[in-house]
Amino acid sequence: MKYLKSLLVAVLLSYSAVSFSDGHGHPIFTPMEPQSMGGEFTKFVKAQSAFWQNGPFEPKMMYLMSLSAAAGMKCEYCIVATTGMAMKAGATEEEVKAAVMAAGIMALNSTMLYGNQFDLEKLKKMFAQ
Incomplete structure (x- = not known):
């Protein structure tokens, strides 16, 4: 497959x-x-x-970021296309896995914060620049 x-x-x-x-x-x-x-x-x-x-990013990085977004939104079509383009641009299998893992980590963290109704204003203060 x-x-x-x-x-x-x-x-x-x-x-x-x-x-x-x-x-x-x-x-x-x-x-x-x-x-x-x-x-x-x-x-x-x-x-x-x-x-x-x-x-502003190398093509490989753009495709890996796109793959991460595609995985996060669960777009099968986008995953197939962006994985192929990332590999064609020189991405390794490990880089592809890391891009997908980043999407998973973001989804998990979002679910934990949202589900536990974490105070958004408190979070903004924690990450203020």
Whole structure:
């Protein structure tokens, strides 16, 4: 199953690179975009690539942060894609595991604080700069 997911990500990434270069939109999201958006969503999706490549973090770190967010929101699609992109950008299996663990730790801590109704103002004071 893991091999199948890796193969799917590799195929999607290679297809995505080809489709981006021909200027006709995104292979996954453009067909889903309502006509009423006038192509604006596709422009946004295509701009994400520039953000990941030219942002303040190295691409590998951006993909690992995205993976952590994807794991936290339980987006299966995002996990498959961001794991593949992180690995392609040089992430190790250990880095992928750590990104996923970070999401789990945040979720656990959030659940503990929320469930025990910890005083938010007290927490803000504890972490004030």
